[in-house]
Each structure stands twice: as structure tokens, then as C-alpha cells.
Amino acid sequence: MSDTIIALLRARLPEHCVLHQEEDLRPYECDALSAYRQLPLAVVIPETLEQVRAILALCSEHRVPVVARGAGTGLSGGATPLGNGILLSMARFNRILSIDTDNRSARVQPGVTNLSISTAAEPYGLYYAPDPSSQLACSIGGNVAENAGGVHCLKYGLTTHNILALEIITIDGERLDIGGAALDSPGYDLLALMTGSEGLLGVITEVTVKLLPRPQTAQVVLAAFDSVEAAAAAVTATIASGIVPAGLELLDNPAIRAVQRFIDTGYPVDAGAILLCELDGEQEDVAAQIERVNQVFRDAGCSSLAVSRNEAERQRFWAGRKAAFPAMGRLSPDYYCMDGTIPRKHLAEVLNGIGRLSQEYGLPICNVFHAGDGNLHPLILYDANRPGELERTEELGGRILELCVGVGGTITGEHGVGMEKINQMCVQFNTAELQQFHAVKTAFDPHGLLNPGKAIPTLQRCAEFGAMHVHHGHLPHPELERF
Amino acid sequence: MSDTQTIREQVSAAAAGHTALAIEGGGSKRFLGRGVAGQPLPVGAHRGIIDYTPSELVISARAGTPLAELEATLAAEGQMLAFEPPHFGAAATLGGTIACGLSGPRRPYAGAARDFVLGVNCINGQGDYLRFGGQVMKNVAGYDLSRTLTGSFGTLAVLLDVHLKVLPRPEREITLLQPCTVAEAITRCNHWAGQPLPLSGACHFDHQLLIRLSGTARGVAAAARTVGGEQLDDSTRFWHHLREHRLPYFNTTLPLWRLSVPPASAPLALDAACLLDWGGAQRWLATDLPADQVRNAAQTAGGHATLWRGGDRSGELFQPLPPALLALHRRLKQTFDPAGILNPGRLYAAL
Numbered sequence: 098m099s100d101t102i103i104a105l106l107r108a109r110l111p112e113h114c115v116l117h118q119e120e121d122l123r124p125y126e127c128d129a130l131s132a133y134r135q136l137p138l139a140v141v142i143p144e145t146l147e148q149v150r151a152i153l154a155l156c157s158e159h160r161v162p163v164v165a166r167g168a169g170t171g172l173s174g175g176a177t178p179l180g181n182g183i184l185l186s187m188a189r190f191n192r193i194l195s196i197d198t199d200n201r202s203a204r205v206q207p208g209v210t211n212l213s214i215s216t217a218a219e220p221y222g223l224y225y226a227p228d229p230s231s232q233l234a235c236s237i238g239g240n241v242a243e244n245a246g247g248v249h250c251l252k253y254g255l256t257t258h259n260i261l262a263l264e265i266i267t268i269d270g271e272r273l274d275i276g277g278a279a280l281d282s283p284g285y286d287l288l289a290l291m292t293g294s295e296g297l298l299g300v301i302t303e304v305t306v307k308l309l310p311r312p313q314t315a316q317v318v319l320a321a322f323d324s325v326e327a328a329a330a331a332v333t334a335t336i337a338s339g340i341v342p343a344g345l346e347l348l349d350n351p352a353i354r355a356v357q358r359f360i361d362t363g364y365p366v367d368a369g370a371i372l373l374c375e376l377d378g379e380q381e382d383v384a385a386q387i388e389r390v391n392q393v394f395r396d397a398g399c400s401s402l403a404v405s406r407n408e409a410e411r412q413r414f415w416a417g418r419k420a421a422f423p424a425m426g427r428l429s430p431d432y433y434c435m436d437g438t439i440p441r442k443h444l445a446e447v448l449n450g451i452g453r454l455s456q457e458y459g460l461p462i463c464n465v466f467h468a469g470d471g472n473l474h475p476l477i478l479y480d481a482n483r484p485g486e487l488e489r490t491e492e493l494g495g496r497i498l499e500l501c502v503g504v505g506g507t508i509t510g511e512h513g514v515g516m517e518k519i520n521q522m523c524v525q526f527n528t529a530e531l532q533q534f535h536a537v538k539t540a541f542d543p544h545g546l547l548n549p550g551k552a553i554p555t556l557q558r559c560a561e562f563g564a565m566h567v568h569h570g571h572l573p574h575p576e577l578e579r580f
Numbered sequence: 581m582s583d584t585q586t587i588r589e590q591v592s593a594a595a596a597g598h599t600a601l602a603i604e605g606g607g608s609k610r611f612l613g614r615g616v617a618g619q620p621l622p623v624g625a626h627r628g629i630i631d632y633t634p635s636e637l638v639i640s641a642r643a644g645t646p647l648a649e650l651e652a653t654l655a656a657e658g659q660m661l662a663f664e665p666p667h668f669g670a671a672a673t674l675g676g677t678i679a680c681g682l683s684g685p686r687r688p689y690a691g692a693a694r695d696f697v698l699g700v701n702c703i704n705g706q707g708d709y710l711r712f713g714g715q716v717m718k719n720v721a722g723y724d725l726s727r728t729l730t731g732s733f734g735t736l737a738v739l740l741d742v743h744l745k746v747l748p749r750p751e752r753e754i755t756l757l758q759p760c761t762v763a764e765a766i767t768r769c770n771h772w773a774g775q776p777l778p779l780s781g782a783c784h785f786d787h788q789l790l791i792r793l794s795g796t797a798r799g800v801a802a803a804a805r806t807v808g809g810e811q812l813d814d815s816t817r818f819w820h821h822l823r824e825h826r827l828p829y830f831n832t833t834l835p836l837w838r839l840s841v842p843p844a845s846a847p848l849a850l851d852a853a854c855l856l857d858w859g860g861a862q863r864w865l866a867t868d869l870p871a872d873q874v875r876n877a878a879q880t881a882g883g884h885a886t887l888w889r890g891g892d893r894s895g896e897l898f899q900p901l902p903p904a905l906l907a908l909h910r911r912l913k914q915t916f917d918p919a920g921i922l923n924p925g926r927l928y929a930a931l
Binding site for chain 1: 633634635636637638658681687688691692694695704708709710711712714715716717718719720721722723724725727728730731732736747748749751770773774775776777778795796797798799801802803840841842843844858861862882883884886898899901902904905906908909911912914915916927928
């Protein structure tokens, strides 16, 4: 079988578009969730729409699974190859096709990086708002597949709020236009359905994104608090005061210390937590909002407060936040980044719970996250070379996600389910809901060939996971139907 | 028995008997879409706010909750539904608003109904109770079916509860008036929309462009100096009348079309005057021109047209879908509602 599909692909595509020697496949064996590695049968790197259609039609005809890959920066294993499947790299679809300044949109190919869209739009005073931390490298196609977020979601939304149209190729090789150049389109909102579908429904070959006017100015307030609880209360007070900041980030003390060891941020290392609150817009609007935020933070008992006075200072305030992940890399051989999202009112409670779990498992955890929208990113520090430590880390991660679901939250805010959180999907959704998801997939992909085994767990898998969990006694919502 | 249980059993029984159901909230949007010949499934009694903590910027309510009640609750806390949904009558419910996916004048600047839907609890055509999304701002677990259900006109599932993101009401809101042609209006609106200005509405009719600005008092004052124009006395009243189609333009016996086009599209080559909303992206057209002519004009501009009120309502009212896309719609409908009992034909004859 594997020889057949490789031969068929080689017959249909130029030689340099089909990789099948082991050394050529190796760079594609994982995405940014490198704990999961697998060599595919072959990697295909099409250059034209017709080639994508031909590849998918071939795979459909011969029932060969296909995993689409953008830049491979995903954190949940969405682009982990399948051993019996083809990895479809969209890397050569890397052109910005057009920028429509009048309608404030851009047509781009899926392999274009997130940041390069904003760079191309800059001469027109426009930009693409979603800014995942990997924006320098991550591709817009991957952003759509994962419904990527970023630091500025609270005000500007996720990918789903910032795209207008998609061109997709179905598993049968059929081209479909989803959405359009207007603000809405007739029929079901397939644009919403495709966004965040993790490559299970179709292959994205073109994206039309919305562009926004660049804010006239942006300023950051950096405030320190004695405890995480106090900082969390300040987050609530800010939102309650009627302000929607462009970004509102929290670093706890372990994170502050880790970052400070990496670069000199000027963050107060003794603070229980710091908040970075960015306001953007027109000069006058920002000035008025900064005054209000300062007052809210003082009333919430901040121990120190600084407002960026110019762009250089704003960048310096952000530098520590942006260096948080590399700083963890310096501190620990490995780290594992979680992505649960919770109703903000439970922030202090969940952070305390995470602290207790950290002690129980003897694994340090730093918290650096999007406090404004309740999207937690606990970073578990571990050493994969120590026997059993990765497994314990994954178990701890799973416990954290269940804690999030237990307070009405979700297992993933922006990284996607992929392979990583597939078991926790069984905690968040019941049988009927999972069956509905599977049915939706069959409407697009009747033979289950697009990224099978990712994102939506089989009922069999959940039955096994459920049994294991009841045994440990950690299952939340025992009153709910299980299988 | 709870409302949920009652509705579930009604849907299950209808599915077993292949009985079409016509889902009914307050009935305020019955004029929208095609008529449904089916047994009424009243859901208006399933009402009330479930959860609302203003600092969370989230409200959860049952689908039968009157929209007016929901908005009054938010207003008391200085918050609002930023998609500014039209009511089209005092009986309007939250469920009907989301099922129809309706958004008002603030839509191009703040987002559409679907942008504020965080989650729904619903019953599909097999009587399964399903929860998608939730009460959090960011949630990528599973397909985004709560947004997919928004605007599906009850053809996929019966909405029971809806979780919505809400926003603070702006501190200050003003409207500026400028006399100009429709072509000038389109140019101006889109020029400003490309600038960092706190726009929240842009409408043109009767040779007048009306621009709404929202934000802090200082921010709005600064933006007003940039935009210019005479300040309208009763700003709130005007946008309310526009949203509810109570402006004289809508007082017509002609068929009323809604055209959704790229905002900067030039005035459409149709022999009738449009009322422009959404900064040019939504154009209302009272005309008895043939449907094909109106649809072609919208499609040529890159958009689509809906026969909103009046006219021949026996055919398709929404822009017909290309065959492959319609086939996908039908397959999707079947996954939710295999017996085809939920609002059959309301959106398209084939769904």
C-alpha cells in the first residue's frame, strides 16, 4: 500500500514535491509538541491548487489518511503525522495574493506567516489583529485550523473573529468557497465551523483576513501585587470598571523570577504577581483609560505601578512577558505548556489548586497567562530524561485541565486538542456531543481520512479513559452520563 | 417536568413520527425566511437569566428570555449586547435573535451576533441534549458548533440556553451628520474605517451621512474634530429607528431586499435608491425589480441578497447556494436532524 501511494504521488507531482526517504521525512516527524513523534509514509509539498486537489483525490480513492501541516508550530500535536498516512505541507503556498485597502482585507495563501500579513499591510496603516506568540513563524492556515488567539484577544477576538473567507479543498478534491468578501454569507456559518476544526474537515488553500486600522498609540501599565489573589481581584475590578484592555497579562512570582534570570526586565522580583495592562486606540481615549486603570490598580492595593512613557519603554515592559517561554527553557530541561480557560471569577481558586497539584506531584509550575480572558498557561517544569517524569507531567497536566472543566471552563483556549488533550475531551463532552462531532466530520469526510484520531476522541477511547479515571477517583461531575 | 425535558420529548416524538416542527419563540421574526408547515413547538416559556456576573462580561440566559428583559438587565449594570440586535417587535426573544443571527448598526465595528456567542445548550433533531462552547472567552475544544448554529434559523437544533459575551456601554456616544451623495458616503465611511477612530455606526439615506462615534468622552470629542459634521440631537433614537426599520424608508409596500456586500462597493447599478447601513456593507433596497436582477447586482459586487419582506415568498428568499455547497449543507443538516423535522424549509427549500 505505502509503495503504491508513493508511486502514484510521484507519478502525479514533480519529483521535488514528494519526500519519502527517511532522512527527508525526519524534519516532519513532529510539530511543536515534540513529545509525539511519528514518520509519515511520505511528505508531499504541493505548489499549485491542482496538485492539492490531485493529492486529496488520490488519498480519498486509496483511503490513505492525510495530515495537513502549516509551519509546524502548533502546541497540541495537530500536525503530528500518521504512520499510515501522508503529511501534506502547505509551506509553498506562501504568497500574499492581494490587499484590498478600501475594504480592509487581504487574500493570502495558507503558508503565509501571521506576522508577514501585518508587515505587508503596514504601509496602509492596517494590520492583522490576532497575534499568537509564535506569530513570526506560524502560518495563517494553521491559525485558522486551530482558531489561534494571542495576547490581544480580549479586545480583538480570535482568528474566527478576524477572517472573512476561506477556500478549501475537500477530501474528494472538490474546491469550496466558504464565507465571502461581504460581512456575512448565506446559509450556515461554515466559516465558524471550519475555524478551529484542526484539519479534520478540509484543507485550507486560501484565507481572506480582515485588516484593522493600526491603533494610533498603545501604552502599558505595569503593576505589582503582593499576591496572585490581589492581582486576580485587580483584573476583575478593571473589567468591572468598564474598560476592555487590549491585553491583560499576569505573571506569578515563579514566572517573574524565571524571567528576571533570563533578561533584566525591571519586574519587581519580590512581587506575588504582576499585571501588564495594555490600552490602545486614539491618544485621547488611551489617556483617559490609563487614568482609570491606574486608579483601579491603586484601589486594588498594588505595591508599585508604572506606565510606559514611550514605545521603547512599552517594548521593554513586554520583553519579560515575551521572554517567558525561553526563560523556562533556561530554567528547566523541559517544560509543558497547558492551555485551560476558566471563568475569570475562579482565577484565584484555580491558581491555588494548581499550586497544590504542583506540590503533590513535586513538579514546579510557573503561571504566565492571558488573565483578561481567563486563559491560563501553566508551565510545568520537568526533565524528560528522568524516567517517568514526562508521564507524571502529562498526568498533572490532565488534572489541571479537569480542574478547569470543573469550574465551568474548557481544556483548551487557543492551542487546540490535537493529540495532546484528546483524553480530556472525554471529560468535557458526553457521548451524544461526541457523536454529534463525529457526525459533522462525516458530512465533510465520510471515510475519516483527514487528520483521523485527532481533536475528537472515539467513544471507545473515552470508555477506556473514563474507566481509568473513575478508578483514581478524580472524575468531576460524577452525576453526568459516562461511557 | 422541566421545560428542557418537555421540549426533548416533543422533539423525540416528532422525530419518531417524522412530524415537522415549527419552532416558536416570540413570533417577532416570523416574517423572515420561508414559511414552515409544521406542528408548533413553543419554546417561549423556557425563559429567564441563568447567570450574570457583570465583571465576567458574560451573560447566560434561556432562549425564551425576552430580548428587552436581557438588555434591561445589562443596561442596569452599564453593559450591552454589542451586536445591537434588532427586535422587530416587543415579543423578541434571545433564542430567535441568535437563531436568525441578526445584528444591528454596530455590527461592522463591534462584531456580529455569532461573534458574541460563547456557547449554547440545545436539542438536535434526534432529541439529544447537547452543550457546545461555554461561558469562557476562548474555547477551541471541539468544533465551534455554537457559532454554526447561530443564524441557522432553527434548522439544525432547538436552542435552549445561550451564553453571550457582553461589553461595557460606551461612556459617550454622539452622531454627526454630513450632507453628501451615496458615492461620497461610501468613500468617507471606508476611509474613516481604515483610521483608528471609535466608529460605531455609519448610515446614509436622503443625501445625508450619519456617523456614530462611541468611547470615552475625551476620545469621542477628539474623533468628532477629525470626522466633522453637525451633531444630531437625538442620537439614540435615530439608531434605534434604523435598527428596528422604523425610518420612513422602510415604510413601503414594495418588496424589501437586504444586500450584504463588501463595504466599499460602488453604488449598485440598480434603478432604485438604497439605504446604506454598516458603513456600506449592508444595503436596504425597496424595489419591485426582478429578483434575478437584484441578486446578480449583489453577487457581482461580491455579496448576496435576501428578500427580507414582501415580494414572491414561494421560492428561495436567501441567495441560492452553489450546488456543492448546498449538498454540504444538506449533509450537515442530516447529521443534526436526520428526520428533517426542525423548521424544514425555513432557510432553503432543501434544508
